[in-house]
Amino acid sequence: MTAQTAFTLINPQTKALAFKIFAFEDDSYFNQQKNYNYYSMLLVTKGKGRLTADFSEYEFTENGLISFSIYQPYKIRADGEFKGLLINFHPDFFCIHKHHDEVACNGVLFNNIYESPQVQLTESEMGLLTGLVDQLKVEMQNIAVAQYELMIAYLKIFLINASRIKLNMQSPKISNTEKEPFILKTLKDTIEEHYKSKHSPSDYADLLNISAKALNRISKTYFNKTLSNLISERIIIEAKRELYLTAKPVKMIAYELGFNDEFYFSRFFKINAEVSPQIYRDTVGFARADA
Template sequence: MTAQTAHTLINPNSKALAFQIYAFDDDSYFEALKNYNYYSIILVTKGKGKLWVDFSEYDFTEKGLMCFAIYQPFMIKADGEFEGLLINFHPDFFCIHRHQQEVSCNGVLFNNIYESPLVQLAEPEAQTLLNIVSELKAEMHNPELAQYELMVSYLKIFLINASRIKVNQNQLPKAFKTEKEPFILKTLQDAIEEHYKTKHSPGEYADLLNISARALNRISKMHFNRTLTNLIAERIIIEAKRELYLTSKPVKVIAYELGFNDEFYFSRFFKSNADVSPQMYRDTVGYARAEGIGGRDFEKN
């Protein structure tokens, strides 16, 4: 980058990034595939271009908001000028699962395989989010009492506002509004949510919906921007990540609960789709957070 400003907090125990706000003024940082062990949010203040995430490609424009889950691969190529802010936070700093009732961003901003990771903001919406980021920056340099609690509060406010914007825009696949196939799309989504632990092949869902596998795959590619195989795999991986992070269950138990009789096959499946092994994911992201393991002491860097 020709110019950059980073505000970073480091976890003194793991020496890993806990929270960061990063200002960028070109796309050089994003041209290589990113695959972080923390959540990432990008707020584009100037520019347009293309985003590659998971198995899909999207066009973005100015005032675009992009949200990526842990170890969700993404890459950006801007078309000309490109400025904005990158926010990174590790689940040790703020766990979206444990705070789901308060914030409700899980399944809206993050971990939703049925919607685009992009949100297009109106000017007032973008300014609201930028104002919250300004408060976060100021608090990062404030060593006063309860700094962590106040920063988490601002992050919550940011995530709540962003989630409300996305929900209010009702950013469902276009077919829900304009095509003649909303029923089959909703039925497919419901079927995956109900059966992803036991049914892993496109043919099984085609049988459930009484449609050919080829036709169902075409619908998936057209409306969810990925093949049915990829859609099913992503849903399994989201649940596997949640279990690896929130519980201390052995990998073989998680594999069995997700319909894999062979732990090693599950590990290969996980690494193929998440670009990291289950154990590495657990080592770098943490685990057993639902069982009360965690810490809150961070230092500036």
Template sequence: MTTDLTAQTAFTLINPQTNALAFKIFGFEDDSYFNHTKNYNYYSIILVLNGAGKVKTDMSEYFFTANTLACFAVYQPFMFKADNGFKGILISFHPDFFCIHKHQAEVACNGVLFNNIYKSPLVNLGDQDVQAMLMLIDQLKIEMQNADLAQYELMVSYLKIFLINASRLKLSQNLEPVFKHEKEPFILQTLKDAIEEHYKTKHSPGEYADMLNITTKALNRVTKTHFNKTLTNLIAERIIIEAKRELYLTSKPVKTIAYELGFNDEFYFSRFFKTNASVPPQVYRETVGFARAEGQV
């Protein structure tokens, strides 16, 4: 018996080892599913086909229109407020199914689609881009109905193509902010370089302001204008991204990860992590499948 894929709105694969979500495709026709904060232990990609509105994520807010792709990392909070014509497709996948950290060399979406603290989570799409993505989504739907040999390998292949295409589109757009003063591009790039170099040892906005020879208030105003985030948010998000990577990819104790990230007190680090990631570090490790990650190819 054949299945009418056009009539079906949800396609779900469950991990038989954990009984948790592995992969899901879900079609939506309003914002009722998204108009309160979502905070999943899996990656979420929303392809907006119709509608416009605002998306809130972390401490920032962005405007979107039709033909937009929105990408959110594991436990990254997001919420959509859209008009009545909001319609699209949600793709969700657990790190057990496909880990962007472990496949970085193949896909390179980490730091582009996901975990980029300096960029919007949105990607603008042309009509041809949307059609190409819909074709890949249809292939994924077909394969989800097929439990034959190599189902996982084929699905991962289609997902990789989807992520690579989306990453290329975002990189090609390279949406840089419009600067009001010649000094600002230099300050922002210097700040990004400083955070990347020192986030494990310098956690306060004042330390970065001193390095850049600017007042904390002025530097915070620049980051809020051009990154849509406070300097405190930028530093915290960078620390959390590294903490998540360590929790997922290594067997290091939380105390060791805390120390390596510049926290002498494990309990303070745990509170910091929970405040910024919405879950304690140990819960994050357990719910993203840490134990299986070590043996995963």
């Protein structure tokens, strides 16, 4: 008798996936680019390889947690053996924006343009997270009072622990010069301050008094992304947040993000998110019923 490898919960109102746990034995599921309207987290127990997320490539190894946001394009190619657990959850099931004060995973596990989507785990950390997944599996099969509430409680504990692990792992990258770490911090602060009004790499080069070529090299070295991609991803994260949490017209969101042309903004969004703003809102948006 083979062990059950997939546990799925369907939203009875929308008939769409609410929550899923899937045990994978190879990389066949991940060879084709994924781009779904739910959050994804992989616990890699065996294997190594390369993953592509948005426009960047990263290496991964076993005992790792890899996190992807809603409609974040990703693809994985393993180098040989590849085993682990995949967790998917739709924001209708658990909204990381609404529960940010409780779990604080937004900007850590998800929607963090400055860090790799992967975090290495110790054996005890992997044991803790896989143990929580086991508890979720048990609860998914237990049709009883407050089943959803208990599942969400376990998911919260998982997200809180995973966020703590990643925050503890993050440390400033050391450079051979004093200038680059200062510019890195300044670049992040400058993007956060100006991304709604300044969309060109040359704008940031001018603000930081450095050549665009040098600034792009620093961005590639430390963030594994071109400066243009870094800026675009920051704009898209805010656009997704607005589409998700508000019922603002797309035209208004475009204008607030520095786009005078709604159609240009829609093309920009689709290139980066691979879905249109309206499809994103229709399939994900918390405010879609009011839009």
